[in-house]
Amino acid sequence: MPRGEVTDPGARIAWLGTAGHVIEAGGATLLLDPFVSRPSLLRTAATRLVPDEAEIARRIPSKVDAVLCGHSHYDHMLDAPLIARRTGAVLVGSRTTCAFARASGVPESQLRIVPPTGATVRIKDAEIRFVRSRHGRIRPVGVPFPGESLAPRLPGRVFHYKMGGAFGILVRAGGVAIYHNGSADLVDAELDGERADVLLVGLAGRTSTRNYLARLVHALSPGLVVPTHHDAFFAPLARGVHLLPGIDLEGFVSEARAQSPDARIITPGYFDVIAVPRGAAAKAVIVA
C-alpha cells in the first residue's frame, strides 16, 4: 500500500468501516455514512438498535461540519442523529433520514432534506451534490427494506430503517472531487458531464449490478479508486477488517486495475488517512 507524505493535500479521507468516511477538505470536516456502533448479528436481528455512545465518542471527530447519508439503512445512518446532536453538525439526507434524525431529537435547524431527485448543498468551501442513484441488490432478497419511513419511533428494529431513496454523494472541495457510491448500483445519466478525482466504491452486492465498476469508471475517470462497504460490520472495529461473506476484494482490485490502468487503487485499513494531492489523485498516499 503506498505510504508517504503529500505536501499541501487538497483532501484527506479516512475510512470508518462499512461505507463510512471522514473527508477533510475545503475547511470542512464531513462524515459520509458514519456507522461505528456495529451491533452483533444477533443483536441486529433480535433487538431494537441503539447507537453506541462510547464508540462514537472514541471514533468520531469532535468537530464535524456535516453528516451526509446516502440512504437510510441502519448500517449507513444509525449513528448519524447522535453524531449530529453531539457535534451540532448539519445532517443531510432523504426525508426518511431526516425523519429518523427528528425522532432522535436533532433540531430542525440542523436538517437539510434531499428530495428524491437530488440536491446540492454548500458546507464551508465544500460543494456537495446528492446524486440520484439506486441501491444494490443483495442476494437473495434484492433491495433490503425498500420504501420510506416518515414517522419512525426510536429505538427502531433493523427493518424500520427503510432505504428511503439512494444517493451517490459528490464532494467538491479543496480542488478535489470525490464520489461516494455507498451502495452498489447507479443511474448512469445522473453522472453525465461529471468527473471525480476519487471514487469511493461500495462493494456489497456489486456482482448483482451489470458492469458496475466499468460504468462508474467510464462516467467519472477517477485517478484514485478506493473500495468501501466490503468489511463484515457485525463485529467491533477493534477486531480489525474482515471481509463480508461473498466479497472478492482481490478480484475487485484486479478488475479496477484493468478498468482504470492509470488510476491508483488503495485499500485502506480502518482510520488510515489517505492524502489526495490537488490535480494528482493518482499520487495519493496513506499518510497516517
Ligand SMILES: [Zn+2]
Ligand atoms: Zn443499504
